[in-house]
Amino acid sequence: MYYVVYGLLYAVSLLPLRLLFLISDLAYFILYYLVGYRKAIVMGNLEIAFPEKSLEERKKIAKDFYLNFTDTFIETIKMISISPKELARRGQCDVDHLNDLIAKGRNIHIMAGHQFNWEFANLMYARLLKIPFVGIYMPVNNKIFDRIFFKSRSRYGTIMVSAWDFKNKMHTIFNQQYILALAADQNPGVPNKAFWLKFFGKAAPFVTGPGKGAVKNNTAVVYVGFRKIKRGHYSFTAVPLADNGADHTAEELTLLYKKALEDAIRKDPSNYLWSHRRWRHEWKEDYSPFIE
Numbered sequence: 001m002y003y004v005v006y007g008l009l010y011a012v013s014l015l016p017l018r019l020l021f022l023i024s025d026l027a028y029f030i031l032y033y034l035v036g037y038r039k040a041i042v043m044g045n046l047e048i049a050f051p052e053k054s055l056e057e058r059k060k061i062a063k064d065f066y067l068n069f070t071d072t073f074i075e076t077i078k079m080i081s082i083s084p085k086e087l088a089r090r091g092q093c094d095v096d097h098l099n100d101l102i103a104k105g106r107n108i109h110i111m112a113g114h115q116f117n118w119e120f121a122n123l124m125y126a127r128l129l130k131i132p133f134v135g136i137y138m139p140v141n142n143k144i145f146d147r148i149f150f151k152s153r154s155r156y157g158t159i160m161v162s163a164w165d166f167k168n169k170m171h172t173i174f175n176q177q178y179i180l181a182l183a184a185d186q187n188p189g190v191p192n193k194a195f196w197l198k199f200f201g202k203a204a205p206f207v208t209g210p211g212k213g214a215v216k217n218n219t220a221v222v223y224v225g226f227r228k229i230k231r232g233h234y235s236f237t238a239v240p241l242a243d244n245g246a247d248h249t250a251e252e253l254t255l256l257y258k259k260a261l262e263d264a265i266r267k268d269p270s271n272y273l274w275s276h277r278r279w280r281h282e283w284k285e286d287y288s289p290f291i292e
Contacts, residue, residue: 013080027070038275049200064270092235111184114273115226127156184210191281203283211250218246225264
């Protein structure tokens with residue numbers, strides 16, 4: 001069954017993106033207007049993040065988000081067969097700061113967020129950088145699609161490591177110079193052990209692993225922000241957060257990351273995963289104190 005599904009998706013991926021975007025347009029119409037997929041969550045998140053905006057302004061952001069969301073799904077299929085030439089044409093990838101750190105022999109932790117299109121960013125950075133590029137991912141429940149996505153995400157050299165298997169493989173990964181890419185805005189599984197920060201003015205838990213790992217291994221820490229230039233075209237910018245992780249606390253590094261992510265989202269608000277329930281946990285007095 002894997003080969004049947006993979007073969008069908010590969011055939012679809014060979015179509016030009018301008019045709020695939022017609023499928024995205026249809027999916028957008030169905031999700032937003034007919035199904036209303038997580039619309040209450042999206043609108044609730046936007047009200048928290050942008051209380052100063054009118055309802056109509058937030059609806060406009062929501063509509064643009066849904067189109068970005070379906071475009072990302074289509075682009076994820078496209079990356080199954082996308083050529084190096086077309087990939088390069090569709091992304092402006094800032095690597096200067098990262099190359100400087102690599103030349104100095106530094107290990108690097110990249111902290112990114114759920115901005116579109118993180119799948120393209122993974123392929124582009126893995127192709128351009130000259131040391132192992134490690135991506136931590138959450139496996140898909142469907143084993144067929146998990147295998148397909150693993151294969152496509154690894155096409156240009158990314159070392160994909162399951163979040164569940166990271167502890168078993170980390171010693172192998174860390175025995176040479178590396179770049180570790182993490183989506184640091186995940187909701188933690190245990191909120192009482194998270195770092196609690198005000199994210200767009202409301203308390204939200206942040207996973208502690210990225211900051212603690214950077215301090216423990218004294219890595220350089222870089223935020224990579226995503227911006228959609230136009231449909232199918234993106235700009236990825238590396239923002240230095242810390243040259244030496246050990247010079248900071250894990251909380252300080254997480255706060256620097258949070259501020260960079262907020263700034264990027266404010267500049268391009270529809271390009272963030274608003275269907276994610278970022279504020280589903282409520283802070284309690286017996287949790288870690290706020291980091292302002």
